[in-house]
Structures are given as C-alpha cells and as structure tokens.
Amino acid sequence: MGTATGIIKALNSGIKHLALKRFTLRYPEEKLKFVGDGYQFDPTTGVGIAGLKGRHMLFHDHCTGCQLCSIACEGVAEAIGMVKVPNEWKQNKKSIMPQIDYGKCVFCGLCVDACPFYALYMTNDYELSSFSKEGLIYTPAQLQVKPFVAQDSEIQISARGATHG
Template sequence: MADPTEPDNAREPARRPEATTPVRSGDVGPSGGKKEPGVLGQLFAPVAGFGVTFATMFRKVPTQEYPEVKRPTATRYHGRHQLNRHPDGLEKCVGCELCAWACPADAIYVEGADNTDEARFSPGERYGRVYQINYLRCIFCGLCIEACPTRALTMTNEYELADSERAPLIYEKHQLLAPLRPDMLTPPFPMVEGMEERDYYQGKVTGASQDQREYVEAREADQADKVDAAAAEAEATS
C-alpha cells in the first residue's frame, strides 16, 4: 500500500529520456550550430541520391538476354510432360487414369480405350485414346509421374509454356507423345511375335521386328490406295 505521506511526484514512474540525434563533429560549425554544406556540396546535392545508380552503370550485368540466351535447366527440372514409347514405337500409356486421379490441380484428362487386333496402340488390353494436360492449371508437382505404373509419363526440361490464349495451353495427346526415333514405327501395329505385355516392361523388346515393319508398310500402302481411289472418284464425278 502506498504511503499517504509520500508526495505524488515520487510515485510516478521514471520517464525515459527523449532520443536525440547524435551530432558528428564535422557537422558542427564554429558557433556550435549545424554546419552548412560547402559550394561543392551544394552543387552535387541534387544528384547525390543517384550515386548508387551511377556506380552500377559501368559494372558487368549479371542477367542474361532471354530469349536470345537461354540458361540450361537442371537435369531433373520439372517441365512439360511427355508420353513415352516402347522401342518399337508402341505407346507405354495404358489409359489407367491414375495420373488424372493423382493430380491435385485437376489438370489431366484421360479417356482409355480397348486395343484390337486391327488397331493396337500399346501392349496389353488398353491404351490412352484421349490425353489432355491443361497447363493453365498444372503446378508441375510431379505427382502424376509418381502415380504412373508404366513409366509412360515423364517430365522434360521444356519450360517455355506461355500464350496469349487459353486453347493452345491445353495440350493434346499428339503434342505430348514422344517423337518417333528412326528405328520406331507409327502405331497401330501388332506386338512383337511371341512377346507379351510384361516382356515389353521387362525390356526384352529392343526394337521393331521385321513382321511389324511389313505390317506397317502394307497398311500404309493400303491407305495410299484408298486415297488415290477417292481422288480418282472425285475427279470423275466433277
């Protein structure tokens, strides 16, 4: 309990001294006041704030002139997706849709279809008939790569994915498929004779067989004949 005989000012908390700006010895004039800048100081005062700018104007620029100079990406950079192929050209995607289920941004759309003897696009029973990736939604997390059971989907180092419209940023299957190497064939065509689906994923198929090449050549020749026949019929009717 406070002592009633104690004066009021004795019970007040001590006040902190007000902060004062330290005065340098060079800023004090002969009379003790603030020193006025000299003639040179007054002359360069308007541009003194640009000292850092002027100092960096003649330094080497650390940035690169993109897109004229493109910096290489890391080996495991998460860029545009790619649908891979087997050594003979058949697609690895089996249309299971696990990548679409794993995508947290709902950026992947897949429709599977059944392979037939007349039209086989992948080993096994099914293939991805429709495959779309919306790069306006994709966050490049790589969860779709981890979910793929056949290693059909991987990510490349391509990062230039920009456009002024929405439609070109929704990539279709033909844009995502890996390009055919010289020793690959264009599907559809049968599997290598005597091989099963598991043989493909075990690496036993190293390239297209002669039977597959003959099948593709016959198919392309038949398609060419149909085109010629249609053109001749159109010319005759005209």
Template sequence: MGTASGIIKALNSGIKHIATKRFTFRYPEQKLKFVGDGYQYDPDSGVGIAGYKGRHILFHDKCTGCQLCAIACEDIAEAIAMVKVPEQWKHNKKAIMPQIDYGKCVFCGLCVDACPFYALYMTNDYELSSFTKEALIYTPAQLQVKPKVDQDVEIQIDEKGANHG
C-alpha cells in the same frame, strides 16, 4: 529499439548484395541452358531424380491407361484428363491416355511420381505460352513429341547465389 535494429538489418542486407552480379538476361534472345534430363521418378527405389519440371513427355508404348496420373492430379490442379486414343496408338486395353491442360498444371511432378510404368516424364521445355486456352491443352499425340529445346545461357550456382555466364 526494435524498429531501429530492423532498419539496420535491412540496410546491412542491401549493402551485402550491392556487389553481387545480377541474374538478368535478355529473354527471348538469351535462354536458360539446362543440363541433364527433366524430372523423373524411380518407383522401384521410391526416389525422385532431380531435373527441371517443364512440359511432360508421354511414352505411348509404356502407358497402360491406369489413370494414376489423373488421380494424383485430381486434388491439386485437375489438369490431367484421360481421353480415348485412335486405334494406331492403342497400346493398352482401355485405349485411354492422359491429356494435360497446361493452363491448370502447377508443374508439381506428382503425376510423374504416380506412374509406375515409366510412361510419363517432365522435360526441360518451359516455353508453353499461347494466345488461346485451347492451345495449352496437349493431347496424347502432342505429349509424345520430344521437345526441341535451344538454350544458350548456362547457370552457375555458388555460395553467393545464381549467376549466368
């Protein structure tokens, strides 16, 4: 009796979703259109500000080299290494800033949560593919550059699920 009811439940679920508009688009010609900023964290209120978790952006003038982002990443992905920076970017006494290896990063956002100085945010830039592993390592200079994101497909989420327009 259990097998028959399981088959009926599966068929019922399949039939319910037959008329649902599909969430398929032709990438890279069509891309997701994200509204708002990337993921941020407000340490004063202890609340994460909703946003998509893509490539990080580093504000050199706010980074103190405290290494809390690397410590937060240590047991998860070990994607953040603190590296020496040239004199022109030396905004902190230690002259070190984070370097992120996107080949290891799991985009959890804990590094953003750990930064008490608002120096690290996550942006909406999700296109990080590369032909080499070395190109996935973003130095502090590369993390400083605000990503240019051109997107043209908007996502609407309703009670039936996600649809694109």
C-alpha cells in the same frame, strides 16, 4: 562514423558497380541451362531424378491407361483428363491416355511420381504460352513429341562479379 563518411561510403559502393559485369539474363536471346533432361521418376527405387519440372512427355508404348496420373492430379489441379485413343496399342487395352491442360497444371510432378510404368516424364520445355485456352490443352499425340529446348547460359562467377555467361 560521421554522416558525410557514411554517405560517401554508400556512393562509393554504388560506383564500384560500374566496373562490375551485368548480371541480367537477356531472356529471349539467351536461355538458362538446366541440369538434366527434366524431372523423371524411378518406380523401382521410389526416388525422382533431378531436373526441371516443365512440359510432360508421354511414352505411348509404356502407357497402359491405368489413370493413376489422373487420380493423382484430381487432388491437385484437375489438369489431367483421360481421352480415347485409337485401339492400335496392344498394351493399352482401355485405349485411353492422359491429356493435360496447361492452363490448370501447377507443375508439381506428382503425376510423374504416380506412374508405375515409366510412361510420363517432365521435360525442360517451359515456354508454353498460347493465344487461346484451347492451345494450352495438349493431346496425347502432342505430348509424345520431345521438345527442343535451347540452353546456352549458365551462371558464372569471376572476380568481376557473376554473369550469365
């Protein structure tokens, strides 16, 4: 193949892309769709349920204050600390619950694997930025709130290329 033919072929391949659709995701306006309701773990079978590993969600009525999540996190990120909560919850005799520092968390999900009581899940919430380091620390009360996550865009493949439709 001659040099001129090769260069023309390369240019031609680039020009073809003018007719293709754009693959870029326009992020703050469009947001990606995820498969499930976040990463969860089934302690009876010992297998997780597929989903995005995002911000945690804590179920106060299930948490017994056993600290297993905190022990699991000690070897990874030391992001989970146990804090005092009011003595109203009967199942939680120690009255402690996890508080998660998202400045340290690496979103590995091993705390969710460690929880034997279905108390700690991960949700699809990934927009956790804050102006201060204190804002990244989520107390048990904040972790209880189920986040709303906009999901509207999925990769779609057609004859004119892939898009985030």
